[in-house]
Amino acid sequence: MNSTGSDLPKVTAGTNSVAIGAGSNDGGRSNVVSVGSDTQQRQITNVAAGTQGTDAVNLNQLNTLSTTVSQTVQNQQTQINNLGSALQQTDTLARQGVAAATALTMLPQVEPGKTINVAVGVARFxxxxxxAFGASAHLSSSGILKLGIGVAGSNRTFGAGYGYSW
Structure with a gap:
């Protein structure tokens, strides 16, 4: 080492520590390598990419990791947004289905002594x-046929039933 005056290596207060460069100190910490101080920081240049778990990481490695993490987070956010949209659509479809089915249940049966009944039912959920639109008819003294179609949003549901009494 060919240093004089303030360029001389400093004595470190920490155990097993090294302070490199004028004015550098280890801040009293043990087992560290310091290239500056709390008021005078320096860069370490030409650092190779770390290959072992305890090696230092250089900026290129850090930037690559940062880009990968950012892309992964962005992809996850897109998937979360898509899932949210799909759930919202499923929720709307389910609510429409309940409204249409409830409207179908509101269709009255053909009255006793009558042959045919045409009906409309509405519901909100x-x-x-x-x-719903439907019809029911006495096909015989013991049998009733009932047909109906329910509508909610752009969705349709259809039902038919036949009952026989004795």
């Missing part, structure tokens, strides 16, 4: 409206 959790912000969704449903409407």
């Amino acid at each position: 959790a912000g969704q409206s449903g409407m």
Whole structure:
């Protein structure tokens, strides 16, 4: 080492520590290598990429990792947003289905002594409206046929039933 005056290596207060460069100190910490002080920081240049778990990481490695993490987070956020949209659509469809099904249950049966009944039913469930159209008919003194279609949003449901009494 060919240093004089303030360029001389400093004595470190920490055990097993090294302070490199004028004005450098280890701040009293043990088992460290310091190239500056709390008021005078320096860069370490030309550092090779670390290959072992205890090696230092250089900026290129850190930037690569940062880019990878950012892309992964962005991809995850896109998937989360897509899932949220799909859940919202599923929720709307379910509410529409309940509204349409409820409207179908509101269709009255053909009255005793009558042959045919044409009916309309409406319902609302959790912000969704449903409407149903249907008909029921006495096919015989013991049998009734019932048909209906329910509508909610752009969705349709259809039902039919036959009952026989004795």
